[in-house]
Structure formats: structure tokens, C-alpha cells
Amino acid sequence: MNKHKKIIILVCVLLITLSIVACGQAREDEIVNVEEFAIGQQENNVQTVESTDSEIKEDKTVNQQGSNVQAVESLETKGDETIDVEESNTQESENIDSEITADELFDLFINGSISAISSTDLTSTFYITDLNMDSEEWDSFSVGEREDIDNDGENELILRGPYGGMYLDARDGKVYEFAVGEGDGLVLSYVVYNGSTWVMYSNRKHTGYEAYHMEKFEGADNLVAEMNFNEELLDENNVEGEEKYTLNGTEISYDEYYELCSKIFATEVNTN
Numbered sequence: 001m002n003k004h005k006k007i008i009i010l011v012c013v014l015l016i017t018l019s020i021v022a023c024g025q026a027r028e029d030e031i032v033n034v035e036e037f038a039i040g041q042q043e044n045n046v047q048t049v050e051s052t053d054s055e056i057k058e059d060k061t062v063n064q065q066g067s068n069v070q071a072v073e074s075l076e077t078k079g080d081e082t083i084d085v086e087e088s089n090t091q092e093s094e095n096i097d098s099e100i101t102a103d104e105l106f107d108l109f110i111n112g113s114i115s116a117i118s119s120t121d122l123t124s125t126f127y128i129t130d131l132n133m134d135s136e137e138w139d140s141f142s143v144g145e146r147e148d149i150d151n152d153g154e155n156e157l158i159l160r161g162p163y164g165g166m167y168l169d170a171r172d173g174k175v176y177e178f179a180v181g182e183g184d185g186l187v188l189s190y191v192v193y194n195g196s197t198w199v200m201y202s203n204r205k206h207t208g209y210e211a212y213h214m215e216k217f218e219g220a221d222n223l224v225a226e227m228n229f230n231e232e233l234l235d236e237n238n239v240e241g242e243e244k245y246t247l248n249g250t251e252i253s254y255d256e257y258y259e260l261c262s263k264i265f266a267t268e269v270n271t272n
């Protein structure tokens with residue numbers, strides 16, 4: 001019996017030992033599993049972080065690329081703008097060189113900065129300071145109005161003065177004298193006749209004799225029409241005697257002459 005008891009006890013001890021060992025193994029397994037889970041979790045976290053990072057990076061890259069594209073576009077736009085500005089600057093300076101306005105040229109002449117070219121001698125010039133300006137003397141000049149006298153759509157400058165003063169034209173960056181009153185026999189004025197403006201030179205120097213010469217321009221350097229009319233005594237010595245009336249070399253009646261004169265002198269502007 002004792003032997004049997006010992007065997008049973010041994011078996012029991014063995015079983016207990018086995019179970020204890022098994023328990024310990026199971027715990028170790030659990031610990032290992034827990035550790036593995038933890039590691040897995042960490043890896044997951046790392047992956048998540050990595051993927052988040054890479055997404056952000058990609059986003060950033062995309063955004064940066066987008067903003068780079070925008071920057072390039074805006075640079076290109078600026079480049080175009082710069083070119084446009086340069087072009088318009090070039091155009092402006094060209095315009096200033098070649099298309100300074102008539103009014104600006106007259107202003108420059110009036111303030112003494114530029115001279116005017118003489119109508120009788122294109123190599124001769126004069127400054128406004130060469131003229132007797134704004135004195136009380138009968139033959140002094142003064143700056144008058146600006147009117148389109150040569151029918152080119154731009155104004156000419158009138159310098160009022162002796163015998164009707166002078167009319168100045170501005171073209172090609174220069175100022176030209178184009179009409180000037182030169183004496184009792186050539187008093188300058190202008191009239192409107194048949195829808196155009198004409199320069200007129202009047203001669204009323206002698207009793208019983210009146211002569212008028214008219215010039216029509218289309219641009220002050222382009223004389224397109226002339227007209228002459230006059231009245232004169234048949235007998236110079238008889239101032240009460242009959243008169244002869246002429247238009248462009250052809251004798252006309254008093255009525256025709258009177259009608260012509262009525263039309264023309266109604267519009268005459270004296271520029272003395």
C-alpha cells in the first residue's frame with residue numbers, strides 16, 4: 001500500500017508541477033502576445049504617423065507646386081505687364097518726339113523757348129522776344145486767340161499787331177509764320193467764305209481804290225485757292241466818278257460786287 005501511495009503522491013506532484021509549468025508557459029505566452037500587440041500598435045502608430053506625414057508632405061508638395069505655378073504665372077503676367085509698360089513708354093516718347101501738339105508748340109513759342117520760321121525766308125527765324133510785345137506803341141504785338149485758319153482741324157496762333165499782326169502755324173514740331181500784315185497795302189485779317197476760312201489782305205490805301213486778296217489753305221503749307229476782287233475809279237482824278245468792279249480779273253456789276261462784299265465782310269475778323 002505504501003508503494004502505491006508514494007506513486008500516487010509522485011504522480012500528483014508531477015501533475016502539479018506540470019500544471020504549474022504549463023501555467024507559467026501560458027503566462028509567458030500572454031506576455032509575449034501582449035508585447036507583440038504593443039509592438040504592432042507602435043508599428044501601426046508609426047505607419048499612421050508616416051502616412052500622415054507623407055500625405056501632408058504630398059499636400060505641401062502639391063500646394064507648393066501649385067503656388068510655384070501661380071508664382072510663375074504671376075511672374076509671367078508681370079513680365080507681360082513690364083513689356084506692355086515698356087512698349088507704352090516707348091510709344092509715349094515717340095509721340096512726344098514726333099507729335100508734340102500745336103498748342104504745346106505755341107506755348108513754347110510764347111514763353112520764348114522756341115523760335116518761329118519766317119514766311120518769306122525759311123532759313124530765317126525769330127523769337128517772340130524779337131517782337132515789340134505788349135507795349136503801348138501802335139505797332140506792338142500781343143498774343144491773340146487760336147483759330148483754325150488753314151482748315152486743317154488744328155488751331156493756328158494769332159499774334160495781334162500792326163497791319164493785322166501775324167498768324168503762326170505749328171507742324172512737324174516747329175512753328176511757322178504763314179501770314180503777316182505788311183503795311184497799308186497788305187492789312188491781314190481772316191474771313192469765312194463758302195464754308196472755309198480764308199486769309200485776307202486788304203488794301204484801302206488810296207481813296208477810290210479798294211483791293212482784296214484772299215487765300216484759302218488746307219494746311220498752312222498748302223495753298224489751295226486764291227481770290228481777288230477790287231473796286232477802282234474809272235478816272236483816278238475824279239473821286240466822284242464811276243467805279244469799275246472786278247472779281248478775279250473779270251469785271252462784274254456793282255450789285256454783284258456789293259453782294260460779294262456783304263457776304264465776305266460780314267464774317268471778317270480784324271486782328272490788329
Ligand SMILES: [Ca+2]
Nearest residue numbers: 148150152154
Ligand atoms: Ca488750322
Ligand SMILES: [Ca+2]
Nearest residue numbers: 150152169220
Ligand atoms: Ca495748321
